[in-house]
Amino acid sequence: MSPVSGAGRVKVEVEDMIGRAGSHATSKGSASRFVAVLAVLLGVLVFLGLGIWQLERRVWKLDLIARVDQRIHAPVVDAPGPQDWSGLSASDYEYRHVRLTGRFEGGANTLVQAVTELGGGYWVLTPMRDDRGFTVLVNRGFVPQERKAEFERENAGFAATATVDGLLRISEPRGGFLRSNDPAANRWYSRDVAAIAKARGLAEVAPYFIDAEASGAAGWPRGGLTVVTFRNSHLVYALTWFALAAMLAMALGRPIFVGRRKRDAAR
Template sequence: MLRPAALALWAALALLCFCGFMALGTWQVQRLHWKHDLIERVAQRVHAVPVPAPGQHNWPAVNAERNEYQRVRLEGILLNRHETFVQASTELGAGFWVLTPMRLADGSLVWVNRGFVDPARRDPARRGAPQPEGLTTITGLLRMSEPGGGFLRQNDPAQGRWYSRDIQALASAHGLAPAAPYFVDQEGGPGAPEIGPMSAAPAIWPVPGMTVVAFRDHHLGYAITWYVLALMVAAASFYVGRLEYRQRRRRGVAADRVRVRHA
């Protein structure tokens, strides 16, 4: 049997844990609704009619919540001499994203992810088609910059090693300005074949349209876990409370019998 002070402390800790677990479960339910709303909005953007990419005067307002995965259209000249390779892992295997800056009519720059190449196709002469020259129109998905590196590695601009599509760092490394705070994942042309692990090797590289639009959605499982923990705390509290009540009752009955015996 616990002393009153210990029992009060145990009850306070149990209440704190119960409230904490319930709060975490409710927070995950809120995150679940937010994630499903995000997935729905992104699905609408991906399949929408392309709109002009945000111009330089709109760059400060561009953010992930409002613009990520928006289908946009660009027209300009690709600066192929500044082509940069960023490490990638896709359904076609390991290789690189080909990022090329596009100079727009107003002089500003937008980096374009033209697609995936395997290590054997880094050389433009081995890609099955010449690089685009002159005025070019590209349609694709707006993506936000990826600062900080990736694959547990930091970008190394000095050595030309890139592990994430950090637009600001790319522009700085090539001395290009002004550059948009986003890049565009070029989409495949009409009738482009589906890409998968069993696909035949493409005839033309880089391979565009390989953006993976997927979101982790484990919030329901997390919510259930927190609520189950809260229920376990409540059940344990009920058990301890009942046990303490019975022990105290038995002790009280025993004390009454002693008093009756000595009366």
């Protein structure tokens, strides 16, 4: 066998290098494709999971709507007393139609900023000492911003014996959206029962408040403005997530389908 010349050896070495480079590029391309396929599959699973979660949320929302509707239209019952407070939860008591009889202590009014169908203004929370010996914060209704000063003058010494029918609501701790309650400055953005009771020096206060029904009077505060409708768009969200999952699955399957058609055509 004749020895390979110098030029021949260089040619062989170059071809070997090109072959190794091509093999490396092919291997790298295959790895990239594998990662891309894995990412798409993960995206499909995530979107499917989100769609299923929205369907579960829809079932929960429909159950909530049915329970709230039943409680609102149920016969009125006495507001829960101290013996029931330890087991009081939103799932069992929120929006229950209750009655309270006692005496308002208007000197301890608390105005909580609110936006209603009547515009911007305040909820008026007034403690009522129930005849059974405990205190409940009653949301007597809404006062518009421009009537605040007038209302405060007229209700500075407000006190009256009354019977209140309304909806039981669970305390709203910590504050409103992006705004924390500031008891020291008497600025309130949520109906935080514990914080209001502490700021007003109230004792034996129920862990809930009552949204009073409309009184029929034309004055202020205006009751009966509780919003009891719940947005239920979970089915739309679920269909959106499922559609995205289907689009990703189609994007993943298209190259496979096109490649198979080309191979069939080449035969």
